[in-house]
Structures are given as C-alpha cells and as structure tokens.
Amino acid sequence: MILIVHGFDPGQRNSHVHKLNYVYETLPRHNIAQVIKQFYEARIDVKLLTGDYAETAVNICKQTGIKAYMKHVTGDQVLLMKEEELKNTVEAVSLFVRMFPEAKQQVINALKSNGYIVAMTGDGVNDAPALKASDIGIALGKKGTEMAKQAADLIITDDDLGKVVEAIRQGRKIFSNLKKAIRYIISIHIPIILTAAVPVLLGWKYPHIFTPIHIIFLELIMGPTCSIFFEREPVEDNIMVLPPRKRSISLFEQDELLISIVQGLIITIGVLWLYHFSMNNGASFYHTRTLVYTTLVISNIFLTFANRSFTENFVKTIHYKNRLAPWILLISILFLAVIYFVPLIQSIFGLSTITLTDFLLCTGVAFIAVFWFEIYKTNLYKPEQPVIRKRW
Known part of the structure; x- marks a missing residue:
C-alpha cells in the first residue's frame, strides 16, 4: 500500500509520498517527523513528491525522517517512462523531484496499478487531478484551495497530518472488530445448527432437542454481543504494527475462517458428546435438553x-476496557437463573431443574470446548506461518 504526502517549502510547492494506502499532501509541520515515524511503524512506506530541486527535497527528507532519499526521479523522467518502467520505478524510488500535476497523477496511477490503495493529501489547484486520481484524496482545510477541497474525499480541518494516523488507527480498529464479530457469529452458529440437525440425521432417541423459543433466546443473546459488544472493543496494542491490507485481499485472510469453523466444530463436539452421554445414561428428555442448552449458553x-483477540490470550484481553463486558456476563447469568428457577419460564422452555454437579459439568465441557483456543494463541499461533495459505 502506498501513502503519498505532498508539502510546501516557503514560496514553492513540495510533495511527499508515503507507501501504503494513500497519497497525502501537507506542509512540513513541527510534528511531521513524529507522524512520518508513526507511518513507518504502521508498515506505511513513505515516498516524497516535490516540486523542488533534489537538494531541497533531500533536506526535507532528512528533516522529516523520510527514508531512502538518495535516489530520485524527476517529473520529466516520469513522463518519458513507459508503463512497465514507471510501475517498477515507483516500487524502487522514494523521492520524486521537480514534479508537476501530470507527473504526480501518473505516479499515483502506477502505484494503483501495482495493487496499492493510494491516498493523497494536497492543497493547491494543480493538486486537484492527483487528489481525484487517488483512492482517497485528502485536502488541507486551512491552506487548501477550494478546487483541492472539491477534488478530495476528506478534508483535514486543522492541516495536522497527525489526524491521518489516528484515522488509520480507528479504521483498523473498526475493521478488526468487524472481523471479530463475524468470526464469532460463524463459530457460535455452527454448534446450534449441528446440534439441531445431527440427532435427527442419526436417529437419536431425543432428536428434536430445540424448539423455536430456544433458538430465539439464543439469538437474543448473540445479536447484541455481535453488534454492540465487539463494536465497543478497544484498539489492540499491536494494531498499528500490522502490515496494511492489499487491494486484492478479501475479508478473511489465510487460516482465519478455518480457525473460526474449527472453533464452532469443537464446541459442537462438546455439546453433542454431553447430549449423547446424558441420553444413553437414562436421563429424561427434559434433563438432556437442560444440559445441552446450558452448555450452549x-x-x-x-x-x-x-x-x-485472535492473537492475545485471556490473561491480556481480560484487561481490555469494554464497559459492556460485565453486562454480557451478568445478563447471561441472569438469563440462566430465570429459566432454571422461575417455574413458569422453566415450563415454557421445557427444562428441568439443574443440580450444581450438572451445572459444573456443563461449564467444564464448555470451557474445554472453547479455551483450547487460548492455548493455541499462547503457544502455537504464528501469523507469519498460517495453517493454510489460501485467502478466502
């Protein structure tokens, strides 16, 4: 992914290009060196496009911390290059000098052709074509011209490029939490579907363990968990050191979907084992249903x-600040208490009274069926060596 940043020197236009998802344009400000450092830490490779001469551009790179500035290409050279040559050049070169609108636009198009998502910041009239050509055009609010603002997708109202770093952080947080919610909903629906279907297909003694009311109330628990709880999850510590996603990558990468399916299947094995164990040891239909439903909840x-988290274990995630976490736990416990100890509700759900031993058995099965994943995250998870390489 490529991020391009443009800037100004007193009296003359400059441009800075960052490798990643964007192309940006801004003045060298007091905090720009820190911002550039944060881009690099976020695996955002930085390039500089400037209208200045090479000596001035090199000095800007030194002041702002932009790397790999010893080799440069001019705007005239960019326009003379053939498509393949330019695509190779934008990969290898980080400094572009004496640039003008047509050259900037061609660099952006070359970056996009190489599979990067390009975002650009700019403020001048002649930046408008490049802003428009980029995937995400970002104009400066204070110093930006009206044409640049109209061509841009976003406007930095205070001209502080540091806001882009925070935008990247929040964007990664939203995307990460969305994936958590989807993977959770996939994992928990697998045991619900298979627990309802397998006994019927295999002709078990108690085939119809669930009624619609059981599924409805499970969904009432899962729905808010999926849509509200994971939405409120904080930014993980490592989120700004992860590499950016390429344009060609779909929602799930490598073994992510596989792991979520395995989570659901292992929960299914635990629930069906308890189902079969209870049924074959003389338990009544209602008692078996109680054990199965309790284990699922x-x-x-x-x-x-x-x-x-799919990378950090429970010891770390228990400290994540999410005000809904205790409420999810409390509501689930209250739900179980009501269906067990309120006779009318117990009758509606078709459940029997559960003993402490049975409750501990259900808890133990659920714990084993889920928390193997904590061991996997702690000892076996290696993001650089996924179980499978296929991208879903």
Missing part, C-alpha cells in the same frame, strides 16, 4: 471473551 459466554 455457557459456551457462548466463553467464546465471546475468547474472541476478543
């Missing part, structure tokens, strides 16, 4: 907390 609680 408790598994849902454990899965919610296990999926707060």
Whole structure:
C-alpha cells in the first residue's frame, strides 16, 4: 500500500509520498517527523513528491525522517517512462523531484496499478487531478484551495497530518472488530445448527432437542454481543504494527475462517458428546435438553471473551476496557437463573431443574470446548506461518 504526502517549502510547492494506502499532501509541520515515524511503524512506506530541486527535497527528507532519499526521479523522467518502467520505478524510488500535476497523477496511477490503495493529501489547484486520481484524496482545510477541497474525499480541518494516523488507527480498529464479530457469529452458529440437525440425521432417541423459543433466546443473546459488544472493543496494542491490507485481499485472510469453523466444530463436539452421554445414561428428555442448552449458553459466554483477540490470550484481553463486558456476563447469568428457577419460564422452555454437579459439568465441557483456543494463541499461533495459505 502506498501513502503519498505532498508539502510546501516557503514560496514553492513540495510533495511527499508515503507507501501504503494513500497519497497525502501537507506542509512540513513541527510534528511531521513524529507522524512520518508513526507511518513507518504502521508498515506505511513513505515516498516524497516535490516540486523542488533534489537538494531541497533531500533536506526535507532528512528533516522529516523520510527514508531512502538518495535516489530520485524527476517529473520529466516520469513522463518519458513507459508503463512497465514507471510501475517498477515507483516500487524502487522514494523521492520524486521537480514534479508537476501530470507527473504526480501518473505516479499515483502506477502505484494503483501495482495493487496499492493510494491516498493523497494536497492543497493547491494543480493538486486537484492527483487528489481525484487517488483512492482517497485528502485536502488541507486551512491552506487548501477550494478546487483541492472539491477534488478530495476528506478534508483535514486543522492541516495536522497527525489526524491521518489516528484515522488509520480507528479504521483498523473498526475493521478488526468487524472481523471479530463475524468470526464469532460463524463459530457460535455452527454448534446450534449441528446440534439441531445431527440427532435427527442419526436417529437419536431425543432428536428434536430445540424448539423455536430456544433458538430465539439464543439469538437474543448473540445479536447484541455481535453488534454492540465487539463494536465497543478497544484498539489492540499491536494494531498499528500490522502490515496494511492489499487491494486484492478479501475479508478473511489465510487460516482465519478455518480457525473460526474449527472453533464452532469443537464446541459442537462438546455439546453433542454431553447430549449423547446424558441420553444413553437414562436421563429424561427434559434433563438432556437442560444440559445441552446450558452448555450452549455457557459456551457462548466463553467464546465471546475468547474472541476478543485472535492473537492475545485471556490473561491480556481480560484487561481490555469494554464497559459492556460485565453486562454480557451478568445478563447471561441472569438469563440462566430465570429459566432454571422461575417455574413458569422453566415450563415454557421445557427444562428441568439443574443440580450444581450438572451445572459444573456443563461449564467444564464448555470451557474445554472453547479455551483450547487460548492455548493455541499462547503457544502455537504464528501469523507469519498460517495453517493454510489460501485467502478466502
């Protein structure tokens, strides 16, 4: 991914290009060196496009911390290059000098052709074509011309490029939490579907363990968890050191979807084992249903907390600040208490009274079925060596 930053020197236009998802244009400000450093830490490679001479551009790179500035290409050279040559050049070169609108636009198009998502900041009239050509055009609010603002997708109202760093952080947080919610909903629906279907297909003694009311109330727990709880999850510590996503990558990468399916299947194995064990040891239909339903509800609680991170274990994630975490736990416990101890509700759900031993059994099965993932995250997870390489 490529980020391009343009800037101004007193009396003359400059441009700065960052490798990543964007192309940006801004004045060298007091905090620009720190901002550039944060881009690099976020795996955002930085390039500089400037209208100045090479000596001035090199000095700007030194002041702002832009790397790989010893080799440069001019705007005239850019216009003379053939398409393939330019695509190779924008990969290898980080400094472009004596640039003008047509040259900037061609560099942006070359970056996009190489699969990068390009965002650019700019403020001048002659930046408008490049802003328009980029995937995300970002104009400066104070010093930006009206034409630049109209061509841009976003406007930095105070001209502080540091806002872009925060925007990247929040964007990654939203995307990460969205994936957590989707993977959670995939994992928890697998045992619900298979627990309802497998006994019927295999002709078990108690085939119809669930009624619509059981599924409805499970969904009432899972829905808010998916849509509200994971939305409120904080930014993970490592989110700004992860590499940017390429344009060609879909929602799930490598083994992410596989792991979520395995989570659901292992919960299914635990629930069906308890189902079969209870049924074959003389338990009544209602008692078997009580054990199965309780195990599913408790598994849902454990899965919610296990999926707060797919890289950090429970010891770390328990300290994540999410005000909804205790409420999810409390509501789930209250729900179980009501269906067990309020006779009318117990009758509606078709459940029997549960003993402490049975409750601990359900909790133990749910714990084993979910928290193997914590061991995996702690000892076996290697993001650079996924189980499978296919991108879903």
